[in-house]
Structure formats: C-alpha cells, structure tokens
Amino acid sequence: MQIPGYGQDIMVVDNNAPQPYAKADLRIKCNLFWAGGLDYCVQHVVHKGYTHLWFLNDDILFVSPAPFIHRVWNRMLHVEKHCGPVGVYSPSFTTNPYHPHMVQSVGQGFTRIGYVDGIAPLISLDCLQEIGGLDMGDNHVGYGVDVWLSTRSAEKGWVVIVDHELVARHRYHGTARTISGMMERARSS
Incomplete structure (x- = not known):
C-alpha cells in the first residue's frame, strides 16, 4: 500500500480478518491469531529494512483526528528525545476492561508504563531483537504475550508508553467471537 509521503514504507497484512481488507498487500490464508x-509479520519484515511494526487489531477505530502515521511517528520521536529509545508505543483507548492504564487520560500527553495491552502496539524491531523475540512458545492465540513482550522491553530499559493524545475505540474479542471455540480457549489461557 502506498500512502502519500511514505512510498513503500507501509505494508498492510490482513491476518484473515472476518471482513477482508481490500487494500492489504498480503492476506494470510488462515487466521494465525x-x-x-x-x-x-515480524518474520516477513525483519530482513526488509523496516525499523518498526505497528500491529493493529482489526476491530479498532481511531477516534482522534487523522493523520495517524505521521502523528504517531512525530510523537514517538518527541518521547525518544526526552526519555530514550521507545521499544513499544501504544495509543490510548476509550475503554479497557483489562488494563485501566491504557484508557485515555485527557491532558496527560503520554505515560511511561510497565506494559501495554496488545490492541495496537507499535514495536521497535531493534527492541524486539534485543529482548530475544516474542517468546510465545506454542501460545499462538497470544493472551499474555503482549504483556510479556512489553514487560521484557521495559526491563531492558526500553521506553514503553501509552499516548493519551491518540485515542482509539476497541471492540473486544470481535474476531475471537467469530472463531468456534476461541473464547473458551481465551478463558483457559
């Protein structure tokens, strides 16, 4: 996908979402959770010169005004100037029943935190390499992998932040509800 001003720097991969994304560069044949x-995605881009991977759930909607990519990049550079290299960045959300520190706090700017919810993490690939990768074992569903990834990043000294100036709404378990047995697997994780 080409976005004006970004050339070929943006690649969209559809993880076989229930509603296909027509502009995706690549659609995976089955949902890998x-x-x-x-x-x-990491394996697909790690050797192509990309520096970051923004992994967005298919059931989010940004409620902040666009443009998102340019704004996020500039916000991240601002944080790095003042706090050091950002390992994991996340927008804030209108609600979050699991991780209240991910909910937008108006006027807060950004908050340095110990871990992020994996709804929309922007991950530094250098950080991911330094912490030894995802460390997901056979947990392809991923419950807890997001917390473990960002916790290890923070422990290694990488900045982990939630940005209260970029806000999204998330429909929790939107895709999971469409996959037979998925919610039961999630409850047992």
Whole structure:
C-alpha cells in the first residue's frame, strides 16, 4: 500500500480478518491469531529494512483526528528525545476492561508504563531483537504475550508508553467471537 509521503514504507497484512481488507498487500490464508499473526509479520519484515511494526487489531477505530502515521511517528520521536529509545508505543483507548492504564487520560500527553495491552502496539524491531523475540512458545492465540513482550522491553530499559493524545475505540474479542471455540480457549489461557 502506498500512502502519500511514505512510498513503500507501509505494508498492510490482513491476518484473515472476518471482513477482508481490500487494500492489504498480503492476506494470510488462515487466521494465525494474535501472537501467530504478529510473529508472521515480524518474520516477513525483519530482513526488509523496516525499523518498526505497528500491529493493529482489526476491530479498532481511531477516534482522534487523522493523520495517524505521521502523528504517531512525530510523537514517538518527541518521547525518544526526552526519555530514550521507545521499544513499544501504544495509543490510548476509550475503554479497557483489562488494563485501566491504557484508557485515555485527557491532558496527560503520554505515560511511561510497565506494559501495554496488545490492541495496537507499535514495536521497535531493534527492541524486539534485543529482548530475544516474542517468546510465545506454542501460545499462538497470544493472551499474555503482549504483556510479556512489553514487560521484557521495559526491563531492558526500553521506553514503553501509552499516548493519551491518540485515542482509539476497541471492540473486544470481535474476531475471537467469530472463531468456534476461541473464547473458551481465551478463558483457559
């Protein structure tokens, strides 16, 4: 996908979402779930010169005004100037029943945190390499992999932040509800 001003720097991979994304550069043949999809994307881009991977759930909608990519990149550079290299960045969300620190705090700017929810993490590939990769084992569903990834990043000194100036709404388990047995697997994770 080409976005004006970014050339070929943007690649969109559809992890076989229930509603296909027509502009995707690549659609995976079967849903690999969260961690499996993230691992697939990392393996696909790691040797192509990309520096970051923004892994977005298919059931989010940004409620902040566009443009998103340019704004996120500039916000991340601002944080790096003041706090050091960002390992994992995330927008904030209108609600989050699992991780309240991910909910937008108006006027807060950004918050340095110990871990992020994996709804929309922007991951530094250098950080991912330094911490030894995803470390998902056979947990392709991914519950907990997001927390473990960002916790290890913070422990290695990488900045992990939630940005309260970029806000999205997430429909929790939107895709999971369409896959037979998925919610039961999630509850047992």
